[in-house]
Amino acid sequence: MALTTEQKKELRSIIDKMISETEEELVQLVEYTRPVSPDSSIGRISRMDAINNKAINDAAFLEKKKLHQKLEKTLDRLDDAGFDNCNKCGEPIAFGRLQIMPYTRRCVRCSGR
Ligand SMILES: [Zn+2]
Numbered sequence: 001m002a003l004t005t006e007q008k009k010e011l012r013s014i015i016d017k018m019i020s021e022t023e024e025e026l027v028q029l030v031e032y033t034r035p036v037s038p039d040s041s042i043g044r045i046s047r048m049d050a051i052n053n054k055a056i057n058d059a060a061f062l063e064k065k066k067l068h069q070k071l072e073k074t075l076d077r078l079d080d081a082g083f084d085n086c087n088k089c090g091e092p093i094a095f096g097r098l099q100i101m102p103y104t105r106r107c108v109r110c111s112g113r
Pocket of ligand 1 (some may be wrong): 086087088089090091106107108109110111
C-alpha cells in the first residue's frame with residue numbers, strides 16, 4: 001500500500017526538521033573538531049584528553065554527516081512509487097517506523113536480521 005499524500009506531507013516535515021537539527025549539530029561538532037593546538041601550556045594529560053575527545057567528535061561528525069546525506073536522499077525519493085517498500089522483502093514499511101526513521105529502507109523484520 002502506497003503512502004497517502006497526507007502521510008507524505010507529514011514525513012516531509014519530519015525529514016525537514018531532522019535535517020535542520022542535524023545541521024545544527026554539525027555546526028556544533030565542527031567547533032569541537034578543530035585541530036588540537038600543540039600549545040603545551042594545557043599540559044600533557046589534558047592535551048591527550050583533547051586528542052581523545054577530538055577523535056570521538058570526529059566520529060560523531062562523520063555519523064551526523066552520513067545521516068544528513070541519508071535524509072536529503074530520502075527527500076528526493078519520497079515521491080518514488082516504492083518509497084515505503086522494504087528493499088529486502090518488498091513488504092510495506094510500517095508508517096510508525098517511517099515517522100521515527102524516515103530514512104530507513106527496511107522493515108522491522110528485515111532490519112533485525
Ligand atoms: Zn522487509
